[in-house]
Amino acid sequence: DQQVKQNSPSLSVQEGRISILNCDYTNSMFDYFLWYKKYPAEGPTFLISISSIKDKNEDGRFTVFLNKSAKHLSLHIVPSQPGDSAVYFCAADFTGTASKLTFGTGTRLQVTL
Amino acid sequence: SQTIHQWPATLVQPVGSPLSLECTVEGTSNPNLYWYRQAAGRGLQLLFYSVGIGQISSEVPQNLSASRPQDRQFILSSKKLLLSDSGFYLCAWSVRRSGAFFGQGTRLTVV
Numbered sequence: 001d002q003q004v005k006q007n008s009p010s011l012s013v014q015e016g017r018i019s020i021l022n023c024d025y026t027n028s029m030f031d032y033f034l035w036y037k038k039y040p041a042e043g044p045t046f047l048i049s050i051s052s053i054k055d056k057n058e059d060g061r062f063t064v065f066l067n068k069s070a071k072h073l074s075l076h077i078v079p080s081q082p083g084d085s086a087v088y089f090c091a092a093d094f095t096g097t098a099s100k101l102t103f104g105t106g107t108r109l110q111v112t113l
Numbered sequence: 114s115q116t117i118h119q120w121p122a123t124l125v126q127p128v129g130s131p132l133s134l135e136c137t138v139e140g141t142s143n144p145n146l147y148w149y150r151q152a153a154g155r156g157l158q159l160l161f162y163s164v165g166i167g168q169i170s171s172e173v174p175q176n177l178s179a180s181r182p183q184d185r186q187f188i189l190s191s192k193k194l195l196l197s198d199s200g201f202y203l204c205a206w207s208v209r210r211s212g213a214f215f216g217q218g219t220r221l222t223v224v
Contacts, residue, residue, distance in 0.1 A: 006156075034212045043119075043203050043215030044157070089157060091212070099145060099207040100172070105156035 003027045004092050006104035013111055019077040021107050023090035026071065030092035034101065035064060035075045038087045047088075048075070080111045115140035119204045119216030126223055132177075132191040134219050136204030139185065144206040146187040147213055148179055151201040163187060199223045 005024045013019045021035075031052040036044035050057040050064045050073070057064050063076045077084055087108050091101040119136045126132060138144050148160040159172045161179035169179050176195050180188045187204060199222050205213040 004156075032212075036215075041122075041201075041218065041220065043205075043218045046212055046214065049212055091157075093212070099147075099213055100159060100162060101157075101213050102159070103149075103157040 002105070003030075004090060004102045004104040006088075006090060006107050008107050009105070010108040010110070013080045013109065015082060015111055015113050016079045019075075019080045019084065019109055019111070021075040021077075021088050021090075021109065023073045023075075023104050024071060025073075025092050027092070027094070027102075028071070029094045030102075031095060032093040033064070033066060033073050034091045034093070035062075036089045036091060036103075037084075038089060038106070044089055077109075080109075082111050082113065085109055085111045115206070115214065117204060117206055117214060117216040119219060121219060122217065123220045124222070126194050126221065128196055128223055129193045132189070132194050132198070132221070134189040134202055134204075134221075136187045136189075136216055137185055138187075138206045141185070141206065141208055143184060144208055146181060146185075147205040147207070148177075148187065148189045149203040149205060149215075151203065152199075157203065161189070194223045196223050 003026050034049040035047040037047050038044040048059050048062045050066050066073045087106045089106045090104045116139045147162045149157045163181045177191050202219045204216040207213045
């Protein structure tokens with residue numbers, strides 16, 4: 001049962017354009033969402049997060065949007081840069097004594113020149 | 114600042130051999146500790162998590178076990194590896210609701 005889904009396994013975007021990565025979830029108990037970026041043979045690095053009490057969080061070129069009614073979140077990268085090429089994972093969590101992140105399957109972003 | 118160390122970076126082991134991967138965290142106390150696995154072409158799967166010394170919770174039944182002998186040490190083990198245990202193993206830590214911070218990972222190939 002895949003509770004967090006990233007339906008696009010890959011995405012190619014031109015440098016300078018906007019990259020939009022999408023994520024859907026099924027568990028309405030999730031109340032905290034995160035995006036991670038992963039390069040090959042490395043651990044994921046935290047990018048940006050959003051709490052369910054918000055619908056938008058911005059950090060530099062990265063903005064995460066949350067639509068709770070649709071159980072959907074998206075990551076916008078503007079402008080996209082070649083160094084953004086990586087696999088992006090969305091993750092969801094819910095209130096508890098430990099963070100037990102549930103990850104999506106990832107989207108590979110390729111930013112072309 | 115907090116750092117997490119995970120070793121070895123790569124490992125090739127024959128089927129039926131034992132496994133021990135170690136992870137240590139510095140710069141924080143009482144962290145929650147996690148073992149994740151990324152199989153080829155798949156997302157990150159939570160294997161074990163620990164909220165304290167000797168406290169281990171398993172998320173999925175499998176051929177692996179975990180132990181936390183010290184506050185900032187988390188060990189992933191197996192008595193006999195299977196081919197299906199191949200994958201990229203990641204240790205992570207968190208404090209409260211901060212999300213998880215990952216080590217560099219171990220690429221395990223069982224042959």
